[in-house]
Amino acid sequence: MVWYCSRRCQEYHWVGHLFSCNLKRELTTADHLALAIRKNLLPVDNPTLLEYGFRRAFSFENQRKLPGLYAGLVEALKVKPKAIQRWRKEGILVQEIKKCFEAIPAASRGSYYPWFLENQWVLDGKPLDPEESNGKFLREGWIFTGGDPNSPMYEIKATIERWPKNKLICFHMCGIMLLHFHPAPSDMMWVPFGFCTCDENSELELGGIYEGLLKQCTFKDFYEAFESSQLLKLFRAKGWGPSIARFPYLEGVLEKSPHCLSVWELKQYLILDAEDYPMPPFPTVSLDYGFFNCQNREEEELSAAYRAFFAKRDADPLALQQAVVQGNVFEYMCGVVKLKNKKTLRRLMKNRFGLNSSQKPGLNPF
Known part of the structure; x- marks a missing residue:
């Protein structure tokens, strides 16, 4: 039984109660996850992002689907943060999520659960195959530069290794964007392309804008704009100026790239x-x-x-x-x-x- 400090608090239910009221217990990462889901946002604290798969769900699609899965779990199926926290600690989060959704009719499971079944690696904690992922990025970037889609990987690597640093940065940026991913803080593209100005939620939006830009320009256009500190001008020329202007500090970063403060x-x-x-x-x-x-x-x-x-x-x-x-x-x-x-x-x-x-x-x- 949960103690509530008022009837209004009870009607709002336990998620808001945990944060708004003076509780004696320490808040967990599952509590932070539940509050973010209640507010229709991504979590912002690093422990929650790491423990519940958001750092592994790199692509735009995955980062949109994962919150939907948790929303179904917390909001629709009424699973409490305490249970989610225990599942994660015991290493049974994937199995318990399956049990919850399999217990309801298939027609009621929504579109996020089928996505989860195909992408369990986001939450299962097993190491990813970096060679396979890197190969996909390299080939997408290679094709975008005008390279032969059938070129062997050793030839692609040998060619790009001779490129100037800024051209290589643009190449990697295009490769991940074309696969609907966006740079993480550990990537060399995170600062010069302005993701450093974003929070967890606006990173997704900025990634979508870059993806739209790449549909309207060539690799040569993109690289030359980056090399000459004209990225902002390129965005504006392709009609993305108003979208870019919504991000605080982003225009200043784009005007200086490839240099950075x-x-x-x-x-x-x-x-x-x-x-x-x-x-x-x-x-x-x-x-x-x-x-x-x-x-x-x-x-x-x-x-x-x-x-x-x-x-x-x-x-x-x-x-x-x-x-x-x-x-x-x-x-x-x-x-x-x-x-x-x-x-x-x-x-x-x-x-x-x-x-x-x-x-x-x-x-x-x-």
Whole structure:
């Protein structure tokens, strides 16, 4: 039996109650999943995304179908987060989802369950075959460049390995887009093509816009626009200007690509570090945001402060970038984030760039 703090809370049911009321138990990733489903959104916290398949469901179709599956489970079949959490921990999530849907008539199972039966790998936790997936991306990109569809894979790889870096980045971008996928933070395309400005939900929309653009241009058009910092101009020329304008900060990224502001690399580093990708900060991130000052576990403390910044709904990455240029990162952060251990963070946030530096701060050739 569930205790509710009011009749209104009971009518809203347990999902809203978990978050709105003062509960004594700790919220789980399944609770966060259920709340996102109730609000018709994707989850935004990394543990939930990892534990419930969203990080494996890379394609547009899969990322739209997976929430629908969970909606059927939580909203229609009334399965509670506590049960979902237990299934995941016991490694029986796939089997239990099948039991729930198989217990109702086939006509009532909707379109998401058949998708799930064909894509159980999204949730079963088994390793994917990277060679097979990579081969599909390479061939799609190769065909889009005008290459022979029947070319052997060794020939495709040998050819593209000789290409300039920016051409190779565009090639990979086109390959995954044509298969209805979009870049993850671990991909080299995530920053220069503007996915760094998105949240989990708007990433899907931006991916769809890129897919539409590629139907209207050649690989040569796309690559030359990227190489010459004219991607925004290309989007506008093909009629996508109003769509792009809806994304905060995206136009600024597209105007600079293939160069990028270090604040977007900072965001990328923080996401990857939180997802257990063992790697040091990017060189410009280290210099601009003070990681080069860190000793022992101080890097974790500095990362936590910057994560708190990006977690704010009204965070302004460009204002943080400007603070880098002006050499007052600590002062800016104090004004927008509640910092602990200010004495240490003041020392750590000192950067090597200032207004008198001959090097242009914060702008990297990607």
